[in-house]
Amino acid sequence: MKCEQIAELLPDYLQGGLNPDQHRTVDAHLEQCADCSEEVAVWRKLSLLPVEQPSPVSRVRFEAMLRAYQAGRSNQPPRNSQWRKLFSSWNVLGWLSSPLGAAAWSAALLAIGVFAGFHTVNPPKPPSPSPGLAQVEAELANTKQLVVLSMLQQQSASSRLEGVNFTTREEQLNPQVLSALLHTLRYDPSVDVRLAALDALSRHSAQPQVRSSVVNALQEQQSPLVQVALIDQLVEWHDREAKSHLEKLRQSQDLNPTVRQHADWAISKLN
Amino acid sequence: MTLAPDEDLMLQVRDGAGEMLGVLFDRYQTPLFNFYSKLTGNRTLSEDLVQEVFLRILKYRQSYRPGTPFRAWIYQIARNARIDHFRKFPRERAFEPDMLPPVRPTDSAQEQQEVELLHRALLELPEDKREILLLCRFQELKYEEIAELLGCELNTVRTRIHRALQELRKSFHQLTQGPALKPAGAAASENLPPRRGAP
Numbered sequence: 001m002k003c004e005q006i007a008e009l010l011p012d013y014l015q016g017g018l019n020p021d022q023h024r025t026v027d028a029h030l031e032q033c034a035d036c037s038e039e040v041a042v043w044r045k046l047s048l049l050p051v052e053q054p055s056p057v058s059r060v061r062f063e064a065m066l067r068a069y070q071a072g073r074s075n076q077p078p079r080n081s082q083w084r085k086l087f088s089s090w091n092v093l094g095w096l097s098s099p100l101g102a103a104a105w106s107a108a109l110l111a112i113g114v115f116a117g118f119h120t121v122n123p124p125k126p127p128s129p130s131p132g133l134a135q136v137e138a139e140l141a142n143t144k145q146l147v148v149l150s151m152l153q154q155q156s157a158s159s160r161l162e163g164v165n166f167t168t169r170e171e172q173l174n175p176q177v178l179s180a181l182l183h184t185l186r187y188d189p190s191v192d193v194r195l196a197a198l199d200a201l202s203r204h205s206a207q208p209q210v211r212s213s214v215v216n217a218l219q220e221q222q223s224p225l226v227q228v229a230l231i232d233q234l235v236e237w238h239d240r241e242a243k244s245h246l247e248k249l250r251q252s253q254d255l256n257p258t259v260r261q262h263a264d265w266a267i268s269k270l271n
Numbered sequence: 272m273t274l275a276p277d278e279d280l281m282l283q284v285r286d287g288a289g290e291m292l293g294v295l296f297d298r299y300q301t302p303l304f305n306f307y308s309k310l311t312g313n314r315t316l317s318e319d320l321v322q323e324v325f326l327r328i329l330k331y332r333q334s335y336r337p338g339t340p341f342r343a344w345i346y347q348i349a350r351n352a353r354i355d356h357f358r359k360f361p362r363e364r365a366f367e368p369d370m371l372p373p374v375r376p377t378d379s380a381q382e383q384q385e386v387e388l389l390h391r392a393l394l395e396l397p398e399d400k401r402e403i404l405l406l407c408r409f410q411e412l413k414y415e416e417i418a419e420l421l422g423c424e425l426n427t428v429r430t431r432i433h434r435a436l437q438e439l440r441k442s443f444h445q446l447t448q449g450p451a452l453k454p455a456g457a458a459a460s461e462n463l464p465p466r467r468g469a470p
Contacts, residue, residue, distance in 0.1 A: 007430075007433050008429070010433055010436075011414065011428075011429040011432045011433055012414075012429070014432075015407070015413075015414070035440070038440050038444070039436050039437060039440045042389070042436065042439055042440045042443055043408070043436060045385065045386070045389050046389065046393075046404070046408045046409075047408070048382070048385075048386045048389070049309070049386060049389065049390055049393070049409075050386070051301065051305055052304065052305055052308050052314070053301060053304075054300055054301065054304040054314075054317070054318055054321065055314075055318065057318075058300060058304070058318050058321060058322070059296070059300070061318075061322055062293075062296050062300070062322060062325055063293070065322060065325065065326055066289060066290075066292060066293070066325075066329070069289070069326070069329050070289050
């Protein structure tokens with residue numbers, strides 16, 4: 001049989017789809033034809049090509065995308081326990097706190113850092129950056145926000161702290177990240193993380209909800225450290241409206257004496 | 272314990288159980304990544320495209336119909352994601368020479384060297400030929416599924432696979448026999464195939 005006729009059978013031969021007679025016909029041809037048998041050999045050798053593994057960051061990005069998508073779809077602002085409940089139902093936290101997850105974060109942060117560094121040195125030139133670059137930048141900014149949102153949900157306080165600190169590199173916060181930071185300030189179980197969140201939010205005092213959240217947090221926080229930091233922040237902002245809240249705070253019966261003293265000092269400063 | 276079929280998981284995703292997409296991601300991210308990396312020679316782009324595929328699955332999950340083989344469906348999406356990407360960024364289609372696997376004829380064992388040369392020969396194939404070989408050899412798609420994917424007849428698929436394999440054999444033969452390595456950038460000069468009607 002000629003090569004042209006064998007060519008019709010060869011693809012099915014390679015996938016084991018021929019009947020026994022046809023199979024024998026092809027086998028017989030292959031014994032005589034160097035070109036066709038080399039083709040079969042090349043096909044078989046293809047299976048030796050290595051299977052490449054995607055980087056661990058790929059999984060992190062997927063999880064962040066999935067959560068962001070779900071959160072966006074539910075179209076509700078994240079709220080207290082529902083927020084945490086929603087996120088804990090996604091089985092990723094364990095993975096993210098594993099050494100592999102830590103490595104993934106490091107890699108993601110490094111990549112973002114390099115990009116940010118590059119742009120600090122070489123800012124895009126006006127008036128018309130290429131649409132390709134703009135698209136990549138937009139996607140990267142989106143990824144950064146997803147990473148931050150994901151980090152703020154971590155079980156480990158140090159990861160959440162890292163997430164909070166990460167937001168301080170941004171001049172503008174996306175509403176979702178801002179909302180997550182405000183939530184962290186109010187409800188994070190770790191004092192350090194709450195303090196860091198306050199510090200991060202202080203850079204965005206132009207946003208009205210930041211000031212009102214800090215004022216409200218004053219009544220909710222039990223930790224003297226956080227209370228003092230909140231008071232300092234309100235003084236720094238010269239927020240006169242905060243005065244009545246400070247008065248209310250100092251009336252609290254079980255208030256730490258140092259905090260009360262600090263509130264008195266703040267009220268005098270705001271007068 | 273038996274594993275849930277992809278199709279069942281996708282139906283759950285469609286009906287709102289988004290976390291099931293994680294299982295599908297675990298099953299498909301490596302095959303998809305290899306499909307893209309062997310097709311484009313670019314790891315970063317391949318990872319981005321894998322993300323895009325899963326984002327599209329979420330976006331278009333309502334369009335998944337019971338009985339549709341999931342593997343064929345996801346590769347349809349994967350193919351379209353790549354085509355759309357290169358429409359937006361045509362310049363990225365060119366290979367960087369350093370993305371090719373290194374060829375070290377003197378210090379590698381023979382089999383290793385052959386694998387590297389074969390990989391190189393594959394990357395030098397025109398994109399449509401490389402794609403069809405990847406789909407049937409590495410992604411385990413049946414010829415019928417490839418025909419559906421590429422929008423052509425079953426016999427056309429057989430012919431195209433054979434031609435691709437012939438060209439791969441010739442290219443591999445040249446690489447193993449002679450030192451004249453042609454620049455791989457030529458591989459990226461093909462026109463894109465028409466986009467098919469799926470997400």
